[in-house]
Amino acid sequence: MNTWQKFSIRKFFNKNSGSYNGGVIALLLILLIAAALVSISIGASKIPLSQILLALKQRDPSSKTFQIISFVRIPRTIAAILAGCSLSLSGAILQSVLNNSLASPNIIGVNSGAGFLTVFISAFFPASLYLAPLAAFAGGLIAVLIVFAIAQKTGASRMSIVLSGIAVSSFIGAMTDTVLTLHPDSAIDRAVFLIGGFSGVTTERMTYPAIFIITGLIIALVFSYDMNILTLGDETAKSLGLSVGKLRFVFLGLAALLAGSAISFAGLLGFVGLIVPHAARFFVGYDNRFLLPVCALLGSIFTLCCDILARVLFAPFEIPVGIIMSFLGGPFFIYLLLKRRKGKLYG
Numbered sequence: 001m002n003t004w005q006k007f008s009i010r011k012f013f014n015k016n017s018g019s020y021n022g023g024v025i026a027l028l029l030i031l032l033i034a035a036a037l038v039s040i041s042i043g044a045s046k047i048p049l050s051q052i053l054l055a056l057k058q059r060d061p062s063s064k065t066f067q068i069i070s071f072v073r074i075p076r077t078i079a080a081i082l083a084g085c086s087l088s089l090s091g092a093i094l095q096s097v098l099n100n101s102l103a104s105p106n107i108i109g110v111n112s113g114a115g116f117l118t119v120f121i122s123a124f125f126p127a128s129l130y131l132a133p134l135a136a137f138a139g140g141l142i143a144v145l146i147v148f149a150i151a152q153k154t155g156a157s158r159m160s161i162v163l164s165g166i167a168v169s170s171f172i173g174a175m176t177d178t179v180l181t182l183h184p185d186s187a188i189d190r191a192v193f194l195i196g197g198f199s200g201v202t203t204e205r206m207t208y209p210a211i212f213i214i215t216g217l218i219i220a221l222v223f224s225y226d227m228n229i230l231t232l233g234d235e236t237a238k239s240l241g242l243s244v245g246k247l248r249f250v251f252l253g254l255a256a257l258l259a260g261s262a263i264s265f266a267g268l269l270g271f272v273g274l275i276v277p278h279a280a281r282f283f284v285g286y287d288n289r290f291l292l293p294v295c296a297l298l299g300s301i302f303t304l305c306c307d308i309l310a311r312v313l314f315a316p317f318e319i320p321v322g323i324i325m326s327f328l329g330g331p332f333f334i335y336l337l338l339k340r341r342k343g344k345l346y347g
Contacts, residue, residue: 035305194267
């Protein structure tokens with residue numbers, strides 16, 4: 001039995017008391033509301049909370065404050081919440097299903113596959129850009145299945161999954177760059193998409209992804225107990241009556257759906273799915289019944305805070321939020337590798 005499984009068995013039932021986890025979720029909800037209000041208030045011009053409430057109450061279409069809040073700040077805030085929720089959930093699912101603490105959508109190829117088909121749709125079928133979430137889901141699923149197949153052929157170790165993901169991501173990334181180079185007038189801004197950000201995101205562009213993300217969240221929560229069983233190992237899961245192969249495929253597809261939906265409107269955001277699940281486990285342990293909702297909330301808060309930093313650090317200039325995440329995620333990934341090297345990290 002590996003270290004991940006030992007941690008899982010020990011943590012499933014003794015740390016996760018209902019009152020404790022309920023308190024954590026309630027606190028995160030409060031923090032999310034606070035972060036959302038700050039996000040709506042801060043930008044090129046600061047809008048006090050009192051003016052925000054007044055503008056939303058009066059709903060005057062001619063008011064500049066109402067226009068800024070309704071068509072810029074609120075859509076951007078919702079986009080950050082949806083992207084953070086979906087990417088962190090995707091990371092938590094991948095780490096559980098693959099029993100790999102280093103797995104995340106950007107590291108094992110989900111982001112690159114989803115990004116490629118999104119760019120492909122925008123370049124060759126701009127009138128069908130509403131299909132971008134479905135294309136991103138398909139691309140992410142194909143990429144993660146290729147990575148999983150390569151890892152299986154090479155021994156299916158945790159490090160082989162990571163290395164396979166890096167190789168596949170590099171290849172698909174080259175394909176994405178090729179399409180963007182040959183079609184610079186595509187419906188997607190190249191720089192913003194490759195780095196990831198929420199500038200210019202509209203409500204219309206988020207409609208379909210939001211439906212997929214909410215659906216994916218519900219499915220993940222419903223099947224969270226089955227995910228717990230799956231993390232205990234294939235033999236244990238089979239002995240408890242689970243169809244391991246089919247269930248793993250479903251969860252990989254769910255992770256691809258969540259990540260792909262976010263990528264379709266937010267671009268290639270990285271490291272959310274790596275950092276947030278580790279932070280969530282620190283608070284509530286390893287039981288996915290509690291871990292997944294905490295990941296959803298914590299991921300939304302993390303992404304909102306990164307977006308706020310991207311707007312205020314170099315004001316009046318704004319940098320893509322993906323840069324902030326890379327600054328935080330790169331060192332964190334190195335830290336995880338060093339801990340794993342010393343045998344102190346599960347998985």
